[in-house]
Amino acid sequence: MTSRTSRRRPLRTGLAAGLASGTVLAALAVAGCAPSTATDGATSGDGGDAALAEPVVDKDFDLAALIAAAKQEGSVTVYDSTGDIKKVAEAFEAKYGIKTTGVKSDVGDTLEKMTREAQAKNVTIDLTLYENGPTLVGQLLPQKTVYTWIPADLADQVEAKNRNPLMVLSKANVWIYNPQVFPSGCPVDNLWDLTSPEWKGKVTLQDPLGKPNIVEWFNQMSSGYDEELRAAYKAETGEDLTTTEESAAHEWVKRLAKNQPVLTSADDDVSAAVAAPNQTEERIGLVSIAKFRDVKGKNYKMKVCDTLKPYVGYQYPKFAAIATGSTHPNAAKLFVHFVLTEEGITPEMGSGGISGNKSVPPSKNNPPGLTDWDKQLIRFDSAKLLADHRAAQPMQDHWRLNHH
Incomplete structure (x- = not known):
């Protein structure tokens, strides 16, 4: 490209300057200079080659x-990786009068807790809205810790590719920039720009070793988007990509890791580094679209890099899975039914999203610039989740080896 920074003032090198708080400054300063070491245990307890069980669909659904039956059980507990689950739980309880506990929990913690509860036959988590498809398909489902249930009256509204496991919501991670720092628009227009010397030390994202869907994104690019990445490279350089890596994605990941990206433990730190009101540094960041709530809430200055090729980010699925040993199975099923309706999923789409039920309209809160998810975002292929599970550790190792 083509990077607009070449037409602006020289880049400042003080990576920690201008952040929103001393806490974020310290987090970025440490993460930016040390190799990433976090792990989510994504490949422990592999379910092997067992065929994925078919979803349960009650033929005589009423x-x-x-x-x-759910009211007779009286309560239900659901785990999710977003705090919005509390709003969904409140809406469910208000509608049905069933005591509902929504718990925000990292997917790694949920995986461990549900596995241990199943082994101890002491299940307290009735169901989960779960964002790590590879461990769901590679561990929880084949180990029969959870199962997939689809309400028969809504089954036709769920596309076949989203039924096993059952996707209830699609969210997105996107590349953002600060329009106050870059008034002419996103300063990069090609993913390969982020691996260039000009952007060394100025790209920020959560540590891939601590955020499973970033590693899954790397693997999905490797298995399904090689052609697009090679075309983007040629558009950028005028040359065909030459690499000894197994895919264009592996080459891109290697180059990004070597380009001293600033790694954080949370999207909050990324959005602050890029978009905080007092921010003047030239940076690009990868965040969940949920962070766009800070545009109003914290007066952050951020926009989607909507001109970035071949994609401005990726959409990742959230699946519903019911604990096999749940003592409130009917309440859990009713909760799944609820989140497949517009009424039930809307609280989870306050900052954007697309329901797994095709009859539910997309969120009205998707950030400006993100207008066509199918064209602008990489879409995870559920048929490749088990392959992603097996490839997670090798990809983590690939990142770790190259991030110094």
Whole structure:
């Protein structure tokens, strides 16, 4: 490219300057200079080659009977990786009068807790809205810790590719920039720009070893988007990509890791580094679209890099899975039914998203610039989740080897 920074003032090198707080400054300063070491245990306890069980669909489904049975059970507990689950739980309880506990929990913690509870036959988590498809398909489902249930009255509204496991919501991670720092628009227009010397030490994202869907994104690019990455490289350089790596994605990941990206433990730190009100540094960051709530809440200055090729980010799925040993199975099923409706999933789409139910309209809160998810974002292929599970550790090792 083509990077617009070449037409602006010289880049400042003080990576920690201008952040929103001393805490973020310290986090970035440490993460930016040390190799990433976090791990989510993504490949422990592999379920092997067992065929994925078919979803349970009640042939004689009766919503009124399910509601009555769920009320008889009296309560339900659901784990999710976002705090929005508390709003969903409140809406469910208000609608059905069933005591509902929504717990925010990292996917790694949820995986460990549900596995241990199943082994101890002491299940307290009735179901989970779960964002790590590879460990769901590679561990929780084949080990029969959880199962997939689809309400028969809504089954036709869920595309076949999203039924096993059951996707209830698609969210997105996107590359952002600060329009106050870059008034002419996103300063990069090609993913390969982020691996260039000009952007060394100025790209920030969560540590891939601590955020499973980033590693999954790397693997999905490797298995399904090689052609697009090679075309983007040629558009950028005028030359075909030459690499000894197994895919264009592996080459891109290697180059990004070697380009001294600033790694954080949370998207909050990334958005602050890029978009905080007092921010003047030239940076690009990868964040969940949920961070766009800070545009109003914290007066952050951020926009989607909507001109970035071949994609401005990736969409990642959230799946519903019911604990096999749940003592509130009907309440858990009713909760799944609820989140497949517009009423139930809307609290999870306050900062954007697309329901797994195709009859539910997309969120009205998707950030400006993100107008066509199918064209602008890489989409994870559920058919490759088990392959992603097996490839997670090798990709983590690939990142770790190259991030110095």
